[in-house]
Amino acid sequence: MTSTSSPCAACILLRRRCAKGCVFAPYFPADQPLKFASVHKVFGASNVNKLLQELPEHQRGDAVSSMVYEANARVRDPVYGCVGAISSLQQKVAELQAQLAIAQAEIVCLRMYQGSDLLTFNTKMTSFSPPVAPSSPSR
Numbered sequence: 154m155t156s157t158s159s160p161c162a163a164c165i166l167l168r169r170r171c172a173k174g175c176v177f178a179p180y181f182p183a184d185q186p187l188k189f190a191s192v193h194k195v196f197g198a199s200n201v202n203k204l205l206q207e208l209p210e211h212q213r214g215d216a217v218s219s220m221v222y223e224a225n226a227r228v229r230d231p232v233y234g235c236v237g238a239i240s241s242l243q244q245k246v247a248e249l250q251a252q253l254a255i256a257q258a259e260i261v262c263l264r265m266y267q268g269s270d271l272l273t274f275n276t277k278m279t280s281f282s283p284p285v286a287p288s289s290p291s292r
Contacts (some may be wrong), residue, residue: 195224
């Protein structure tokens with residue numbers, strides 16, 4: 154139960170009285186009802202309660218954040234859940250790495266081409282000798 158004695162989102166959804174030591178209250182405030190609703194839909198209130206009771210208090214916030222993320226992902230994608238999002242991101246990373254490799258190869262080719270042009274230019278410049286004016290016959 155919160156300090157203003159309003160029930161938490163879990164107790165509101167479950168239609169029960171929010172006791173002083175409610176395990177859900179610190180993590181599911183009344184002004185965020187969808188947060189608990191998705192967790193309850195996917196994991197069930199009893200399972201969430203058991204999990205939170207078994208964890209040390211300093212780990213509960215992270216556990217709730219993880220459950221909320223996973224539950225929201227499962228609601229969006231009932232088949233794959235967060236694994237679908239992870240797979241999609243891994244595929245995008247692979248595509249971007251391939252594009253990066255192509256761009257880097259193009260840079261190497263351009264530098265080699267510029268280098269060969271410069272080498273050719275330097276070779277022409279060193280082998281270039283200005284035309285010599287024809288000498289006039291000495292008389």
